[in-house]
Amino acid sequence: MEPLLPGDPPELGGLRLLGRLGEGGQGVVYLAETDDAEQVAVKVMHRGQDERARGRFVREAATAQRVARFCTAAVLAAEVDGERPFIVCEYIAGPSLRNLVRRNGPRRGAELDRLAIGTATALAAIHHAGIVHRDFKPANVLIGRDGPRVIDFGIARVLDASTTATSQVVGTPAYMAPEHFFGERAGPAADMFAWATTMVYAANGSPAFGDDTIPAVMRRILNDDPQLGRLPGRLRALAAACLAKEPSQRPNARQVMCDLPAVGSPSEYTPV
Numbered sequence: 001m002e003p004l005l006p007g008d009p010p011e012l013g014g015l016r017l018l019g020r021l022g023e024g025g026q027g028v029v030y031l032a033e034t035d036d037a038e039q040v041a042v043k044v045m046h047r048g049q050d051e052r053a054r055g056r057f058v059r060e061a062a063t064a065q066r067v068a069r070f071c072t073a074a075v076l077a078a079e080v081d082g083e084r085p086f087i088v089c090e091y092i093a094g095p096s097l098r099n100l101v102r103r104n105g106p107r108r109g110a111e112l113d114r115l116a117i118g119t120a121t122a123l124a125a126i127h128h129a130g131i132v133h134r135d136f137k138p139a140n141v142l143i144g145r146d147g148p149r150v151i152d153f154g155i156a157r158v159l160d161a162s163t164t165a166t167s168q169v170v171g172t173p174a175y176m177a178p179e180h181f182f183g184e185r186a187g188p189a190a191d192m193f194a195w196a197t198t199m200v201y202a203a204n205g206s207p208a209f210g211d212d213t214i215p216a217v218m219r220r221i222l223n224d225d226p227q228l229g230r231l232p233g234r235l236r237a238l239a240a241a242c243l244a245k246e247p248s249q250r251p252n253a254r255q256v257m258c259d260l261p262a263v264g265s266p267s268e269y270t271p272v
Contacts, residue, residue: 001031012086013079015042024152026057031091039093040076044086054085061087063153066129071122073142073151092149097202098138106230107202115141116199116235117260118148123195124253126150127188134186136194137175138201174211178222178245189247192256196242197226204229208243234260 001019004010008030010017015032018039022029027045034040045057061078064087077088097115101107107115119141126133133140133153140152177193180186197208208226209217226243228236238259242250251259 004030009044012042012044012084013077013088015040015088017042026053026060027086032088039091041073041089041091042086043089044084047084054080057085057087060153063131064089066131067153068125068129071118071125072149072153089151092142092144092151094143094145096139097141097143097148097198100143101138101202101205106205112199112203112232113235113260115143115148115202117257119150119195119198120253120257120260122148122150123188123191124257127191127253132186132188133191133194135172135175136191136198137172138198139172141198173214173217173221174207174209176221177247179247181218181222187247188252189250192242192250192253193247195253195256196239199235199239200226200228200231203231203235208239 001021003019004017005020008017008020008028012030012032015034017030017032019031020028021031021041026049027043030042030044032040032042045054049057058080061075061080064072064075069090073089073092075087075089079086095103123133123136131153133150135152136150140150142149142151175194175197177186177190179190200206200208204227206227206229208228209220209224210227211217222245226240228239231239238251238256242256244250
Protein backbone atom coordinates (compact mmCIF):
# COMPACT_ATOMS: atom_id res chain seq x y z
CA MET A 1 0.00 0.00 0.00
CA GLU A 2 1.16 3.52 -0.81
CA PRO A 3 0.09 6.70 0.99
CA LEU A 4 -2.78 8.82 -0.26
CA LEU A 5 -1.74 11.59 -2.64
CA PRO A 6 -2.83 15.24 -2.54
CA GLY A 7 -6.22 15.34 -4.18
CA ASP A 8 -7.21 11.84 -3.04
CA PRO A 9 -10.44 11.89 -1.04
CA PRO A 10 -10.05 11.01 2.66
CA GLU A 11 -13.39 9.22 2.62
CA LEU A 12 -15.88 7.94 0.09
CA GLY A 13 -19.36 6.59 0.55
CA GLY A 14 -18.91 6.45 4.33
CA LEU A 15 -15.60 4.56 4.00
CA ARG A 16 -12.31 5.93 5.36
CA LEU A 17 -9.56 5.64 2.74
CA LEU A 18 -6.27 4.36 4.18
CA GLY A 19 -3.98 4.32 1.16
CA ARG A 20 -3.50 3.37 -2.48
CA LEU A 21 -3.33 -0.25 -3.59
CA GLY A 22 -2.78 0.48 -7.27
CA GLU A 23 -3.73 2.56 -10.29
CA GLY A 24 -4.63 1.70 -13.86
CA GLY A 25 -6.06 3.32 -16.94
CA GLN A 26 -9.61 3.08 -15.61
CA GLY A 27 -9.17 4.24 -12.02
CA VAL A 28 -7.45 4.06 -8.66
CA VAL A 29 -7.86 1.23 -6.14
CA TYR A 30 -7.77 2.25 -2.48
CA LEU A 31 -7.63 0.30 0.75
CA ALA A 32 -10.50 1.51 2.92
CA GLU A 33 -12.07 0.78 6.28
CA THR A 34 -15.74 0.52 7.22
CA ASP A 35 -17.31 1.75 10.45
CA ASP A 36 -16.90 -1.81 11.77
CA ALA A 37 -13.14 -1.69 11.08
CA GLU A 38 -13.47 -4.14 8.17
CA GLN A 39 -10.96 -3.56 5.39
CA VAL A 40 -12.27 -3.37 1.82
CA ALA A 41 -10.90 -2.39 -1.59
CA VAL A 42 -12.49 0.56 -3.38
CA LYS A 43 -11.99 1.10 -7.12
CA VAL A 44 -12.69 4.73 -8.05
CA MET A 45 -13.04 5.86 -11.64
CA HIS A 46 -10.64 8.58 -12.83
CA ARG A 47 -12.05 12.07 -13.20
CA GLY A 48 -12.86 13.32 -16.68
CA GLN A 49 -13.68 9.93 -18.22
CA ASP A 50 -16.18 9.94 -21.07
CA GLU A 51 -19.51 8.12 -21.17
CA ARG A 52 -17.99 5.11 -22.88
CA ALA A 53 -15.52 4.70 -20.00
CA ARG A 54 -18.33 5.13 -17.50
CA GLY A 55 -20.30 2.45 -19.31
CA ARG A 56 -17.36 0.02 -19.05
CA PHE A 57 -17.07 0.79 -15.35
CA VAL A 58 -20.77 0.11 -14.79
CA ARG A 59 -20.52 -3.15 -16.75
CA GLU A 60 -17.54 -4.22 -14.65
CA ALA A 61 -19.58 -3.89 -11.46
CA ALA A 62 -22.49 -5.83 -12.95
CA THR A 63 -20.26 -8.50 -14.48
CA ALA A 64 -18.25 -9.17 -11.32
CA GLN A 65 -21.47 -9.67 -9.36
CA ARG A 66 -22.41 -12.58 -11.65
CA VAL A 67 -19.28 -14.58 -10.77
CA ALA A 68 -19.11 -17.05 -7.87
CA ARG A 69 -17.66 -15.33 -4.80
CA PHE A 70 -15.09 -18.04 -4.05
CA CYS A 71 -13.01 -17.28 -7.15
CA THR A 72 -12.90 -13.48 -7.22
CA ALA A 73 -12.96 -10.42 -4.97
CA ALA A 74 -16.68 -10.21 -4.22
CA VAL A 75 -18.44 -6.94 -5.06
CA LEU A 76 -19.94 -5.60 -1.82
CA ALA A 77 -21.43 -2.33 -3.08
CA ALA A 78 -21.30 0.01 -6.06
CA GLU A 79 -22.14 3.65 -6.70
CA VAL A 80 -22.16 4.34 -10.42
CA ASP A 81 -24.34 7.43 -10.77
CA GLY A 82 -22.22 10.07 -9.02
CA GLU A 83 -19.45 12.32 -10.31
CA ARG A 84 -16.84 9.66 -9.47
CA PRO A 85 -18.32 6.16 -9.69
CA PHE A 86 -16.79 3.56 -7.39
CA ILE A 87 -16.99 -0.15 -6.64
CA VAL A 88 -16.45 -1.60 -3.17
CA CYS A 89 -14.95 -5.10 -3.18
CA GLU A 90 -13.71 -7.68 -0.75
CA TYR A 91 -10.08 -6.94 0.14
CA ILE A 92 -7.74 -9.83 -0.67
CA ALA A 93 -4.70 -9.57 1.60
CA GLY A 94 -2.06 -10.92 -0.75
CA PRO A 95 0.15 -9.96 -3.69
CA SER A 96 -0.65 -10.38 -7.35
CA LEU A 97 0.98 -13.34 -9.06
CA ARG A 98 3.06 -10.88 -11.08
CA ASN A 99 4.47 -9.19 -7.98
CA LEU A 100 4.96 -12.50 -6.19
CA VAL A 101 7.08 -13.90 -9.03
CA ARG A 102 9.01 -10.65 -9.41
CA ARG A 103 9.81 -10.59 -5.70
CA ASN A 104 10.29 -14.27 -4.88
CA GLY A 105 10.97 -15.91 -8.23
CA PRO A 106 9.11 -18.62 -10.19
CA ARG A 107 6.72 -21.00 -8.44
CA ARG A 108 7.50 -24.70 -8.10
CA GLY A 109 6.03 -28.04 -7.03
CA ALA A 110 2.80 -28.20 -5.07
CA GLU A 111 2.48 -24.40 -4.98
CA LEU A 112 2.45 -24.27 -8.78
CA ASP A 113 -0.04 -27.15 -8.90
CA ARG A 114 -2.40 -25.37 -6.48
CA LEU A 115 -2.12 -22.18 -8.51
CA ALA A 116 -2.95 -24.00 -11.75
CA ILE A 117 -5.93 -25.84 -10.29
CA GLY A 118 -7.25 -22.79 -8.44
CA THR A 119 -7.11 -20.50 -11.47
CA ALA A 120 -8.56 -23.11 -13.84
CA THR A 121 -11.42 -23.60 -11.37
CA ALA A 122 -11.94 -19.83 -11.24
CA LEU A 123 -12.14 -19.64 -15.03
CA ALA A 124 -14.58 -22.54 -15.09
CA ALA A 125 -16.82 -20.58 -12.70
CA ILE A 126 -16.43 -17.37 -14.72
CA HIS A 127 -17.34 -19.14 -17.94
CA HIS A 128 -20.24 -20.95 -16.23
CA ALA A 129 -21.58 -17.49 -15.34
CA GLY A 130 -21.59 -16.66 -19.05
CA ILE A 131 -18.59 -14.34 -18.97
CA VAL A 132 -15.31 -14.14 -20.88
CA HIS A 133 -12.65 -12.37 -18.82
CA ARG A 134 -10.52 -11.20 -21.82
CA ASP A 135 -7.64 -9.89 -19.66
CA PHE A 136 -6.53 -12.89 -17.62
CA LYS A 137 -2.86 -12.35 -16.70
CA PRO A 138 -0.54 -12.51 -13.65
CA ALA A 139 -1.44 -8.99 -12.53
CA ASN A 140 -5.11 -10.02 -12.32
CA VAL A 141 -4.51 -13.06 -10.12
CA LEU A 142 -4.30 -12.24 -6.41
CA ILE A 143 -2.73 -14.81 -4.11
CA GLY A 144 -4.89 -14.79 -0.99
CA ARG A 145 -4.52 -16.91 2.14
CA ASP A 146 -7.30 -19.19 0.87
CA GLY A 147 -6.00 -19.51 -2.68
CA PRO A 148 -5.88 -17.49 -5.91
CA ARG A 149 -8.61 -15.02 -6.85
CA VAL A 150 -9.20 -13.63 -10.32
CA ILE A 151 -9.92 -9.90 -10.45
CA ASP A 152 -10.50 -6.99 -12.85
CA PHE A 153 -13.47 -7.55 -15.14
CA GLY A 154 -13.03 -4.14 -16.77
CA ILE A 155 -13.04 -5.50 -20.33
CA ALA A 156 -14.95 -8.73 -19.72
CA ARG A 157 -17.71 -9.65 -22.13
CA VAL A 158 -20.99 -11.35 -21.33
CA LEU A 159 -21.43 -14.31 -23.68
CA ASP A 160 -25.05 -13.55 -24.50
CA ALA A 161 -24.23 -9.94 -25.44
CA SER A 162 -23.62 -8.75 -28.98
CA THR A 163 -20.96 -10.81 -30.73
CA THR A 164 -20.08 -8.19 -33.32
CA ALA A 165 -16.34 -8.27 -34.00
CA THR A 166 -14.33 -5.11 -33.49
CA SER A 167 -10.98 -3.96 -34.83
CA GLN A 168 -10.05 -2.57 -31.42
CA VAL A 169 -7.51 -4.78 -29.64
CA VAL A 170 -8.26 -4.93 -25.91
CA GLY A 171 -6.18 -6.76 -23.36
CA THR A 172 -2.48 -7.32 -22.64
CA PRO A 173 -0.65 -8.51 -25.79
CA ALA A 174 1.68 -11.06 -24.14
CA TYR A 175 -1.38 -12.96 -22.83
CA MET A 176 -3.71 -12.57 -25.81
CA ALA A 177 -4.82 -15.41 -28.09
CA PRO A 178 -4.31 -15.19 -31.87
CA GLU A 179 -8.01 -14.54 -32.51
CA HIS A 180 -7.75 -11.19 -30.68
CA PHE A 181 -5.38 -9.87 -33.32
CA PHE A 182 -7.66 -10.83 -36.22
CA GLY A 183 -10.63 -8.88 -34.85
CA GLU A 184 -12.51 -12.12 -34.25
CA ARG A 185 -14.85 -12.76 -31.35
CA ALA A 186 -12.76 -13.91 -28.36
CA GLY A 187 -14.64 -16.59 -26.40
CA PRO A 188 -13.73 -18.74 -23.39
CA ALA A 189 -10.98 -20.42 -25.44
CA ALA A 190 -9.11 -17.09 -25.44
CA ASP A 191 -9.13 -17.12 -21.64
CA MET A 192 -7.62 -20.60 -21.69
CA PHE A 193 -4.81 -19.38 -23.94
CA ALA A 194 -4.16 -16.60 -21.41
CA TRP A 195 -4.33 -19.10 -18.53
CA ALA A 196 -1.65 -21.25 -20.16
CA THR A 197 0.79 -18.43 -20.77
CA THR A 198 0.13 -17.19 -17.22
CA MET A 199 1.15 -20.63 -15.92
CA VAL A 200 4.29 -20.39 -18.06
CA TYR A 201 5.01 -17.03 -16.41
CA ALA A 202 4.45 -18.50 -12.95
CA ALA A 203 6.93 -21.33 -13.61
CA ASN A 204 9.58 -19.33 -15.47
CA GLY A 205 9.23 -15.62 -14.75
CA SER A 206 8.33 -14.79 -18.36
CA PRO A 207 5.26 -15.51 -20.55
CA ALA A 208 5.18 -18.15 -23.27
CA PHE A 209 5.81 -15.71 -26.15
CA GLY A 210 7.96 -13.10 -24.39
CA ASP A 211 6.99 -9.62 -23.26
CA ASP A 212 9.22 -7.23 -25.22
CA THR A 213 7.82 -5.13 -28.06
CA ILE A 214 4.18 -5.52 -29.06
CA PRO A 215 4.94 -6.34 -32.75
CA ALA A 216 7.49 -9.00 -31.72
CA VAL A 217 5.09 -10.59 -29.24
CA MET A 218 2.25 -10.60 -31.77
CA ARG A 219 4.46 -12.22 -34.40
CA ARG A 220 5.47 -15.02 -32.01
CA ILE A 221 1.90 -15.62 -30.86
CA LEU A 222 0.71 -15.91 -34.45
CA ASN A 223 3.60 -17.94 -35.85
CA ASP A 224 5.89 -19.52 -33.24
CA ASP A 225 5.69 -22.42 -30.81
CA PRO A 226 5.40 -21.39 -27.14
CA GLN A 227 8.41 -21.52 -24.85
CA LEU A 228 7.18 -23.65 -21.93
CA GLY A 229 10.45 -23.68 -19.99
CA ARG A 230 10.20 -25.47 -16.64
CA LEU A 231 6.51 -26.35 -16.72
CA PRO A 232 6.32 -29.98 -15.51
CA GLY A 233 4.47 -33.09 -16.70
CA ARG A 234 0.69 -32.89 -16.86
CA LEU A 235 0.60 -29.12 -16.43
CA ARG A 236 3.01 -28.77 -19.34
CA ALA A 237 0.83 -30.96 -21.57
CA LEU A 238 -2.36 -29.07 -20.70
CA ALA A 239 -0.71 -25.67 -21.15
CA ALA A 240 0.60 -26.74 -24.56
CA ALA A 241 -2.94 -27.79 -25.56
CA CYS A 242 -4.38 -24.48 -24.38
CA LEU A 243 -1.80 -22.61 -26.48
CA ALA A 244 -3.05 -24.09 -29.76
CA LYS A 245 -3.40 -21.40 -32.44
CA GLU A 246 -6.90 -22.64 -33.32
CA PRO A 247 -9.47 -21.95 -30.54
CA SER A 248 -11.44 -25.15 -31.22
CA GLN A 249 -8.36 -27.26 -30.42
CA ARG A 250 -8.00 -25.92 -26.87
CA PRO A 251 -9.51 -27.75 -23.87
CA ASN A 252 -12.04 -25.77 -21.89
CA ALA A 253 -11.63 -24.71 -18.27
CA ARG A 254 -13.71 -27.57 -16.89
CA GLN A 255 -11.59 -30.15 -18.74
CA VAL A 256 -8.38 -28.57 -17.46
CA MET A 257 -9.76 -28.32 -13.93
CA CYS A 258 -10.68 -32.02 -13.93
CA ASP A 259 -7.50 -33.26 -15.60
CA LEU A 260 -4.92 -31.39 -13.53
CA PRO A 261 -5.33 -33.42 -10.30
CA ALA A 262 -5.32 -36.77 -12.13
CA VAL A 263 -2.65 -39.33 -11.33
CA GLY A 264 0.24 -39.60 -13.80
CA SER A 265 1.89 -37.22 -16.22
CA PRO A 266 0.96 -37.94 -19.84
CA SER A 267 3.19 -36.57 -22.55
CA GLU A 268 0.32 -35.25 -24.63
CA TYR A 269 -3.28 -34.13 -24.33
CA THR A 270 -6.12 -34.67 -26.78
CA PRO A 271 -9.15 -32.36 -26.34
CA VAL A 272 -12.47 -34.12 -25.86
